[in-house]
Amino acid sequence: MPIIGQFLMPHPPIIISEVGRGEEKSAQKTIDACTKISKEVANLKPDTIIIITPHGPVFSDAVAICNASFIEGNLKNFNAPSVSFKFKINKELTDKIIDLADESEIPVAPLGENSYIEYNIRLSLDHGAIVPLYFINKEYKDFSLIHITYGMINPIKLYELGIKIAEVFKNSKEKAVIIASGDLSHKASTNSPYGFDELGPEFDNQLLDHLRDGKVAEIFTMDKSLVKRAAECGLRSLYILLGTLDEYDFKSEILSYEAPFGIGYANVKFIIEQNTESKLQTIRQSIENSLKQKRAIENPYVKLARESLEYYIKHQKYIKIPSYVTDEMLNQKSGVFVSIYKNGELRGCIGTIYPLTNSIAEEIIRNSVQSGTNDPRFYPVEEDELDELEYSVDVLMPPKPAAKEDLDPKRYGVIVRKGIRAGLLLPNLDGVDTVEKQLQIALKKAGISPNENYSIERFEVKRYR
Numbered sequence: 001m002p003i004i005g006q007f008l009m010p011h012p013p014i015i016i017s018e019v020g021r022g023e024e025k026s027a028q029k030t031i032d033a034c035t036k037i038s039k040e041v042a043n044l045k046p047d048t049i050i051i052i053t054p055h056g057p058v059f060s061d062a063v064a065i066c067n068a069s070f071i072e073g074n075l076k077n078f079n080a081p082s083v084s085f086k087f088k089i090n091k092e093l094t095d096k097i098i099d100l101a102d103e104s105e106i107p108v109a110p111l112g113e114n115s116y117i118e119y120n121i122r123l124s125l126d127h128g129a130i131v132p133l134y135f136i137n138k139e140y141k142d143f144s145l146i147h148i149t150y151g152m153i154n155p156i157k158l159y160e161l162g163i164k165i166a167e168v169f170k171n172s173k174e175k176a177v178i179i180a181s182g183d184l185s186h187k188a189s190t191n192s193p194y195g196f197d198e199l200g201p202e203f204d205n206q207l208l209d210h211l212r213d214g215k216v217a218e219i220f221t222m223d224k225s226l227v228k229r230a231a232e233c234g235l236r237s238l239y240i241l242l243g244t245l246d247e248y249d250f251k252s253e254i255l256s257y258e259a260p261f262g263i264g265y266a267n268v269k270f271i272i273e274q275n276t277e278s279k280l281q282t283i284r285q286s287i288e289n290s291l292k293q294k295r296a297i298e299n300p301y302v303k304l305a306r307e308s309l310e311y312y313i314k315h316q317k318y319i320k321i322p323s324y325v326t327d328e329m330l331n332q333k334s335g336v337f338v339s340i341y342k343n344g345e346l347r348g349c350i351g352t353i354y355p356l357t358n359s360i361a362e363e364i365i366r367n368s369v370q371s372g373t374n375d376p377r378f379y380p381v382e383e384d385e386l387d388e389l390e391y392s393v394d395v396l397m398p399p400k401p402a403a404k405e406d407l408d409p410k411r412y413g414v415i416v417r418k419g420i421r422a423g424l425l426l427p428n429l430d431g432v433d434t435v436e437k438q439l440q441i442a443l444k445k446a447g448i449s450p451n452e453n454y455s456i457e458r459f460e461v462k463r464y465r
Contacts, residue, residue, distance in 0.1 A: 050179070160280070166243070302464050407438065423444070
């Protein structure tokens, strides 16, 4: 039977009275909408609720799916241990989802009773699942659960997983409701403990507009810098839910939106209008077009870094210097750091303080490949990741001796040295806002104690992103 209900719900523990202890009243619109969805779920009487959460075990390379017999958990981490649930897992259909995902080369990680042995993970019900289910459980209890934690894999793969979930239920007699658990921007106002970013509310408005109009391709091509700066946690849950609507035109009813604590909370009901052809190819094409537009205006430094790694991974040899490089890149020497990002998170960073090759261009080629294949903190980049990667190239100016009072983490990078030990940190990095933090990280990288008598150098960079 096709999935009979699709909803987006937020998961702030504070809206639960046992946690909020009165503060939850500031989010009354959210609570009322959660209750409304719960009553609708009760009217639908599903046999199974599929919940997609950001707060279970999140893998970088797979989606985690619970295939234990039961899953349980509580809100003791939020000073409310009495809020406790235990749900039966629909193992039969969970296993079918896992099998279909495997057949379609969608990476999934089944988590069962032995997950602690396999992954060093204690399987438990997380607050991303508990909060929506808390409201639903008040209205309706006669259901089993499918518990999915999204992974940091290609968004198209998450969408395809949604398609496979819908396929499993289409071929089953069971009724199901799917809930994407997720909050929107964590920087939606100055009330947020994470700080404010003007793009936070912009992200929320754009996403809700796209959902309201059923514009799926537009959701998948939202600007990555907008998504990153919004600091959201619900978009990947939505990718999977949207996959279950692949063969339907739909609109959405925004039941509530507010950000009383600086974090965007939205309750959304998806309303199917009619059957349609699969949207998967249209989404792929939209992503490809967006990528082409972005690369058409790519800076030559960044373009060379990207093409160098892509060429090496595909051909296992270094690219020849392309014709588009600038005279500066050909004729000047400098140390260069190449940083690679995926989903806003660092994926690799290696560089040289002083030039080791004959030009900036050669330095970029070598260091881009090293960043993608030899950074010991990460496994080597694989070919199917390449279109998801973003690059930053820092061309270093010669370092100069400095004292602590000469430092400015926004303007200057820092090098600390003690004997043969040295640690470098680039300037203007997210989360590095003070000299103390900058030195702390650089010293840790070098293995130097803050109590040792170390030297400091500072340097400036030309950054290309």
